[in-house]
Amino acid sequence: MQFDNCVQVIVFVRLNVQSPATNLPKTRTRINRPTIAHPLTNSIHPQEGTHAVLFIILKLIHLISIVIWVGGMFFAHFFLRPALQELEAPVRVKLMRDVLGRFFSVVLILVLLVLLSGIGLIGAVHGMAAKAGAQFTMPLSWIVMSVLGLIMMAVFGHIRFALYKRLNNAVEANDWAAGGAALGSIRKWVAFNLALGLVIIAAMRFPLG
Template structure:
């Protein structure tokens, strides 16, 4: 159990923390200091380095989450907060899959072709999805920490 919980927490911190850094800190700075021919390749490269970590986090979160549910006796034995955590987690994963396979791929192609308006549209779509996922991630963390007390 301690291994599953530790890996689960580390994966959540990497994914949600990375989104927080990108959305809250880097995005406004990059937008104010860099023109599109510099800003868009930066984002494409950043996502290229961050998304393999997100893939690893997704796998770890799924494996360790279901592992811990099994250790607690299955879905019938866990509290409402765990079911809420699963729902928000699966929604986050679905949004990430869309982000990765649609706008991120289009962003990479547009940046490679120096099509800055197209790349900007894709980056804006990614920004919206990351913003939604960041909120979902923070809600999921709050639910994981306090949910068992709120729904008892």
């Protein structure tokens, strides 16, 4: 196609159209959430709620108490008792009376800490579930640990207030045969409690259901 006597004008029009919104300065909305010091590291983390912080503290107390209790039984049963077998009966029985007396005094405190922190953990989780509008159902692992833990506490009560009293009376009367018999009974029940404690630790590490 030919175009005679026509002036072809090519006009380049550059439209620089900007939306009014793009001319506005960019702003970022920042939500200032309350912060708290983390109970373990003292660093600042977003507020997770009172129940969550309480759960962390109680769980730490619970775990440390169980580890000290079970670890003490493991040491006494597998290391201390065999090492003292070469001693004469009067020395061995009296030494075990003194060692167990100190250990049982600490375990009394640990039992209270385990019991109270366990109840607190259940309450804290129940509170978090209620706050989220959910229904709390205790996990199977928690049920197993609770039942075994109560059995351990009952067994320890028998050891501390019955068998250890028998051991102490035998030492005071210089009746080393009776003291040895009391130690034998304590050893059996400590072994039973140790087995339960190891099952509880396994349930903590490998949750059931």
